Amino acid sequence: MSTTADILGSNRNTGSFRRWSKQYAELCAERDRLMARDFSTQESSTVKLDDFSDAAADESQRGLSFVTARATHTSIMDVLEAIRRIESGTYGICELTGKPIEPERLNAIPWARYSLEGQHELEKAGLAQRHALPGLEIVNEPTLAEDAAEGDGESEKLAE
Secondary structure, three states: OOOHHHHHOOOOOHHHHHHOHHHHHHHHHHHHHHHOOOOOOOOOOOOOOOOHHHHHHHHHHHHHHHHHHHHHHHHHHHHHHHHHHHHHOOOOEOOOOOOEOOHHHHHHOOOOOOOHHHHHHHHHHOOOOOOOOOOHHHHOOOOHHHHHHHHHHHHHHHHO
16 A cells, blocks of 8 residues: 555655765756746847847847747756656666666766667667757748748749
8 A cells, every 4th residue: 555655755766866866966956057047038129110230130139049948948858857767766767778878878968868779779760859959940930921922022023
């Protein structure tokens, strides 16, 4: 029969905690560092509509802020998942192969989910997660109305 402590999770796997205490401390510190980042948006721009260079610079800055916030959010989620794996006793086990993740890999990337073998399998299948910042074209994708307007102008030019 389960106790209240078992159900609520207060009986943590202390062996796992002791084994991964260094990584747990590093992950908690990384979580705190990432959560302390300032994601406040700048006040609405007071740029006049006729000042296109300032408006473009403001838009560029907003786009970069969005991309940075998105990348940080992904990192926070990776770190929180690693902390959860330590607490549940599954940290250090490859999610793909079920084999232990190399200690050197966990020291270098404490939130690693896959062993080198598992990571190579993912990359070979084209399913590896990319941790690069997405391009700004994702943020500034043209709307359908803009595409239609541009398309009409181009077709008229081609007809001439």
